[in-house]
Amino acid sequence: MSVRPEIPSAAAPRPRWLRIVGVAAVVSTAATVWLGLWVTPPDKIQGNLVRLVYLHPPIAWVALYLAFGLAALSSLLYLWRRTRSLFWDRLAAASVEVGVVFNALTLATGMLWGRPTWGVWWTWDARLTSTALLLVLFVGYLALRRVPADPEVRARRCAVAALIAFVDVPIVHFSVIWWQTLHQGATVLNSNLSPTIHGSMAWTLLLGFIALTLVFVWMVGVRYRIEVLADRTDAEHLEVSLAERWAEGDLDIAAIAAIAATNASNGGTGASLRPPTRVGP
Amino acid sequence: MWRDALLVAGKDLRIELRSRVALWQVLPVAVLSLVLYAFALGPVRQTLASAAPGLFWLAVLFSTVLATQRSFAIEAGEGTRDGLRVSGIDPAGVFLGKAAAVAAELAVLQIVLWAAMTLLFGVHLHTVWLALVASFLATIGLASAGTLYGALSAGLRVRETLLPLLVLPVLAPVLLAASRAWSGALTGSVSSGLSWLRVLGPFAVVYLVIGIVLYGPLLETA
Numbered sequence: 001m002s003v004r005p006e007i008p009s010a011a012a013p014r015p016r017w018l019r020i021v022g023v024a025a026v027v028s029t030a031a032t033v034w035l036g037l038w039v040t041p042p043d044k045i046q047g048n049l050v051r052l053v054y055l056h057p058p059i060a061w062v063a064l065y066l067a068f069g070l071a072a073l074s075s076l077l078y079l080w081r082r083t084r085s086l087f088w089d090r091l092a093a094a095s096v097e098v099g100v101v102f103n104a105l106t107l108a109t110g111m112l113w114g115r116p117t118w119g120v121w122w123t124w125d126a127r128l129t130s131t132a133l134l135l136v137l138f139v140g141y142l143a144l145r146r147v148p149a150d151p152e153v154r155a156r157r158c159a160v161a162a163l164i165a166f167v168d169v170p171i172v173h174f175s176v177i178w179w180q181t182l183h184q185g186a187t188v189l190n191s192n193l194s195p196t197i198h199g200s201m202a203w204t205l206l207l208g209f210i211a212l213t214l215v216f217v218w219m220v221g222v223r224y225r226i227e228v229l230a231d232r233t234d235a236e237h238l239e240v241s242l243a244e245r246w247a248e249g250d251l252d253i254a255a256i257a258a259i260a261a262t263n264a265s266n267g268g269t270g271a272s273l274r275p276p277t278r279v280g281p
Numbered sequence: 282m283w284r285d286a287l288l289v290a291g292k293d294l295r296i297e298l299r300s301r302v303a304l305w306q307v308l309p310v311a312v313l314s315l316v317l318y319a320f321a322l323g324p325v326r327q328t329l330a331s332a333a334p335g336l337f338w339l340a341v342l343f344s345t346v347l348a349t350q351r352s353f354a355i356e357a358g359e360g361t362r363d364g365l366r367v368s369g370i371d372p373a374g375v376f377l378g379k380a381a382a383v384a385a386e387l388a389v390l391q392i393v394l395w396a397a398m399t400l401l402f403g404v405h406l407h408t409v410w411l412a413l414v415a416s417f418l419a420t421i422g423l424a425s426a427g428t429l430y431g432a433l434s435a436g437l438r439v440r441e442t443l444l445p446l447l448v449l450p451v452l453a454p455v456l457l458a459a460s461r462a463w464s465g466a467l468t469g470s471v472s473s474g475l476s477w478l479r480v481l482g483p484f485a486v487v488y489l490v491i492g493i494v495l496y497g498p499l500l501e502t503a
Contacts, residue, residue: 136450164488
């Protein structure tokens with residue numbers, strides 16, 4: 001006998017630490033914005049454009065190192081038999097998804113910075129090119145994840161895909177660097193874009209790193225929770241619908257039985273139709 | 282493992298020889314793409330000649346997608362995949378065999394494409410051995426990475442659209458390195474071409490090793 005399951009969202013309240021991290025992320029981001037836009041001075045050469053330095057490198061740090069590093073580590077831990085658990089799979093999925101957003105933001109803020117300083121939106125610089133390829137690689141991972149499958153099967157498939165993709169990252173990076181050095185020589189990015197930073201600028205940059213790391217942790221936390229709930233809903237949805245359908249069926253059969261009973265009392269032979277035992281509470 | 286690989290490669294190649302899908306579908310598309318590239322770039326010989334190595338490897342790259350798709354399509358029906366699993370063949374052997382079959386098909390394809398390119402674009406190889414070594418390493422890399430992703434997306438309903446998205450960014454370094462190496466071989470600048478073997482070699486080795494290690498768990502997923 002199946003018992004009607006509870007509604008999943010009511011079952012798992014949002015953990016307390018997540019809320020604290022979320023508040024901390026908002027506060028530190030607001031402080032970075034305030035310091036970055038109003039307190040710190042404009043740069044001698046770049047003027048106000050230099051304020052992107054408080055945003056662009058921290059975003060890139062989150063995407064390229066934190067998110068994809070965490071995803072690689074958790075995929076590996078999932079594939080290793082001793083630590084195999086859906087926890088690692090969901091963590092990998094959550095951090096790739098956040099990582100893809102930050103990767104796209106890295107490219108977007110980089111382009112916004114590149115246009116006024118270099119005069120072009122895009123150059124075939126090694127770092128830019130490999131960042132763009134990285135984005136496509138992990139969009140592929142997300143697409144693979146969207147293919148419906150049993151959670152265990154999907155987890156293994158995605159972990160393997162993530163690892164194959166990660167191995168590619170250094171190869172892509174070095175090949176693109178060689179492509180550059182053999183082809184065009186040093187490019188704009190290799191010149192010292194961010195000169196030594198002093199005082200309030202350094203502190204703001206540090207705060208930017210902290211703020212976006214907190215944003216990352218919060219987003220991964222939320223995303224992980226959604227992943228858990230989605231998996232649970234998938235698993236329980238069928239049971240809930242079945243239970244509901246059975247409940248409807250009871251009514252129908254009861255109605256038929258009532259009609260049959262009336263027929264029987266009128267001299268028919270419908271008395272053999274009996275309502276079945278009710279399933280579920 | 283090696284014996285199993287030979288068996289699987291022989292099976293795949295025999296199927297290809299009999300069905301002729303690779304011969305009559307993949308190969309013509311690859312040659313056609315060369316013609317289309319020429320349409321896109323214009324008929325000027327110099328433009329075509331300078332773009333030739335890149336276009337050649339682009340055609341090979343897209344054919345890799347088709348070939349790996351085909352390689353797993355022949356196992357899609359009638360429980361062939363499960364048959365392979367219960368036959369007790371080493372998964373690493375299956376991987377090596379399928380990769381070898383794809384590599385053999387790609388090798389034939391490259392010979393035909395090269396002939397077509399010489400005729401259509403009017404380019405000649407200056408340093409043949411460099412082109413051959415680059416081709417050899419690139420083919421191993423393409424075949425093994427392609428086979429890995431082919432196995433990954435085999436049996437999925439969306440495999441035709443998913444496979445290119447997954448595999449093309451991973452193969453990008455091969456395209457880059459192989460076309461640079463070939464452009465070195467075409468112009469005779471051996472040293473610049475040779476340096477690109479440092480990308481092709483590790484790529485081939487890394488994906489061969491990954492395939493041997495991870496193919497077992499991959500086979501179980503489908």
